[in-house]
Amino acid sequence: MITFEGVTKRYPDGTVALDDVSLECPTGKITVFVGTSGGGKTTALRTINRMVEPTGGRVLIDGRDVRDSRPAELRRGIGYVIQHAGLFPHRTIEDNIATVPYLLRWNKKKARETARELMERVGLDPGMAGRYPFQLSGGQQQRVGVARALAADPPVMLMDEPFSAVDPVVRGELQAEFLRLQAELHKTIVFVTHDIDEAIKLGDRIAVFRTGGKLVQVASPQELLSRPADDFVAGFIGHDRGIRRLSFIPAAEAPLTERDVLTAATPVATARAAGDWVLVVGEDRRPLGWAATGALPADGVLGEARLAPIGHTFTVGTDSVRAALDAAILSPSGRAVGVDGDGRLVGVADQHDLSAAITAAVNAAPEPADTEPADTEPAAVAEPADGLAPVDPVPVDGPEPGEPAPAEPASKDGVPD
Amino acid sequence: MNKLWNQVDLSWQWLTASGQWHGEESIPHRLFQHLLYSGAALLFAALIGLALGLLVGHTGRGGFLAVSVANIARAVPTIGLVLLIVTVKYSITPQVIALVALAVPPILVNTFEGVRGVDPETRDAARGMGMSEWGVLWHAELPMALPLILLGLRTSAIQVVATATIVAYPGFGGLGRYIVDGLARNDYQLVVGGTVLVVLLAVAVQLLFAALRRFAVSPGLRGSARSS
Structure with missing residues (x-):
């Protein structure tokens, strides 16, 4: 577990990048830091591996103050992934991945074997081991970045906007693969993003930061959507949080x-x-299409009639009501077709059925009953928005997918310009 | 055209004359002297330029000062420096120092620019993965700056090889001997022959650095825009 205890970062020019931040990032979970640029989320991440030294408070990993270890040694035990991967252009892919093993003085053969195993693990062809970063696409480079962070099998991983520099399709793939990997590895992950959708998709817990380095809310995704702590959080999430x-x-x-x-x-x-x-299904109960009864031929069987396409179906066991509702809206009949994992019909629901289910679910769980352990920490940590800041109905624009995060000038400590 | 051919013919005759290849006044001996002065100057210049350039580039401090001093130093006329020094002390060592002063600026400026030009994200990643400051310098900044560093060394080497001719002016050896003596005696065959030798040497230096680059610079950098 990573614990922030009243962490403050004040730069000599008076800029406050972190303002008395206290929170816990549970072991084996993904904690997402999200917020506006200049909100201090990257600075907060960088205090964990001492890339930024706080001016107040302390950061603990499993109860141990990070300042008890020398920075270089501390960092070798913490995976680190950054936005543009930051690969070494002069090193081959395998040597990039083996960076930390080399620093830990593993023998070269073992380090390279590990690198090749990790390439497979993150979905790269080990045949590319001898290539150089410039020969890879942005998505592949980012996979190498993740493999490099995993190389020495650190329990903690810090990921600073790792997927924001790639196109939306590749980002979706990387996110899915990241979740799959995390399900196997159970790392304690701190993940920074400016994209609230990414936060909701990936986070077990989400910490929302606002300008001035204030932590506004720490909550599960469900709770964040159903009970945003204040107008800032509600505005940051966007107008369609109900749908989400x-x-x-x-x-x-x-x-x-x-x-x-x-x-x-x-x-x-x-x-x-x-x-x-009517929904027409085959012998094997696979849905074939919708037939408008008003436009049927004079005789024959349904299979010979012209059928309207279904649009898309939803899978009952795994999909959410959101997918079902989308299917209903796109369906010519206004009804969504639910199938099982093999694509066989389970049943049909119209928009009224779905809306009844939504009402029931929302009423049944005003307190989101998620898998979180008993949460003793108050949902809203920071003080309410002070009277000086007018409450803007939409304080931030919804993050544009694919738009890189604006630079946070005050947060990149120790990087000379 | 005829005139040019005449020069080539003259220098060829001079180069192939048997007397040029043996003894104190011979081409091999002069070449050896020339390489000795140039090599010594380049070695010291490289030590100074690389150390300062890496230090200033890595820390990011004093960059403006270093580059300014280097550029001013470039404007100092080397022949003036050589003649000034020789009036103070008649010895080859100060002459080499003048050549060092000539050779340091390109090495220093290129090393500095090469290190400073390393992608901040890459430097950040290097630190974030647990490299020490020396590690960042040695494993990331130096190899990534190498194409520019070699370019600086090459520039200096060619300048030194060409300029080492002037140490013959106050009376020392090297290939400049032929040119200075030739001018003094109005012996143009000698002047042209010496010049041709210096040009050939400069070309050889050029080739040497091309080979060095091929050998020392990572293919990962050669393919990118950083190569020059």
């Missing part, structure tokens, strides 16, 4: 029916007796 909350309600909670579901072998005459639209 739907991501946390399992689609399985929606009542699914088999009303107006018919097989392809059903005679047209029978189908006409049903509602306006």
Whole structure:
């Protein structure tokens, strides 16, 4: 566990980058620091590996003050991933990955073997081990960056906007792979991003920072969406936080029916007796498409009629109500088609069914019943917005996907310009 | 054209004359002297320029001062310096010092710029992974600055090799001997022959550094825009 105890960073020119920040980043979990630029989230991350030395308070890793270790030794035990990967252009991929093992004086053979194993682990072809960074795409470089941070198997990883410099498609892939990797490795991760969507997608806990280095709220994603601590957090999350909350309600909670579901072998005459639209399924219960009963041919079976495409289905066991609602909106019949993992029909729900499920879920859980351990810490840590700052209805623009984070000039300590 | 050919022919005759290849006055001996002065000057200049350039580039302090002094030093006419020094003490050592003063600025400025030009993200990553300050310098900054450093060394080496001719003016050896003596005796064959030798030496230095670059600079840097 990483513990911040009243951590403050004040620069000689009077700029305050961190203002009395206290929080805990639980072992084996992903804690996301999110906030506006200049909010101190990167500075907070950098106090953990002593790239920034706080002017007040202390940072503990598993109860041990980080200042008890020499910076270089401390850092060798903490994985570090940065925005543009920061790979060494003069080193091959495998030697980049083996950087920390070399510093720890592993023998070269073992270090390189580890590097190649890690390449596979992060989804890179080990055949690229001998290439140089300039020969890789941005996404591949970032994978190397992650592998390099993992090389000495550190329990703690610090990731400073690792996925914000790649295009949205690649970012999605990297995020998914990152979650898969974390499910295997259970590292204690501190992850900085300016993108609230990324925070909600990846975080077990989210710490929201605002300008002036103030920590505004620490909460699970669900709680953040349902109970933002103040207008700043609500504004930062954006106007569609209600819709985003739907991501946390399992689609399985929606009542699914088999009303107006018919097989392809059903005679047209029978189908006409049903509602306006019928869902046609095959012998194997895979959905084939929607048939408008008003436009059916005079005779024959449903399988021969012209069918409207389903749009997309949702998977009952894994998808959220958000996916189901999206499927319903895109469906010609206004109804969402739920399938199981094999793509076979489970049932159909219309928008009314879904909205009933949403109401029930929201009412049933005003306190988000997530998997967090008993949380003794108050949700809102910082004092309420002071009277000097007018409450802007939308204090920040929603972060543009793909837009790199604006530089935080005051936060990059020890990097001479 | 005819005139040029005439010069080539003259220098060829001079170069191939048997008397040029043996004894105190011979080409090999003069070449050896020339290389000795140049090599010594370059060695000291490299020690000074690299140490200062790495220090200033790594710490980021005093960069403006170092580059300013280096640029002013570049403007000092070397021949003036040589003649000034020789009036103080008649010895080859001060002559070499003049050549060192000539050679330091390109090495210093290029080393400084090379280190300062290292991507701050890469430097940050190096520190963040637990490299000591020496480690950052040795494992990241130096190899990444190497293309520029070699360029600086090459510039200095060529300047030194060309300028070492002037130590013959106050009476020392080296290839400059032929040019100075040739001018004094109105022996143009001698002047041209000596000049050709200096030019050939400069070309050889150029080739040597091309080979060094190929050998010492990581292919990961050669492919990028940093190469020059």
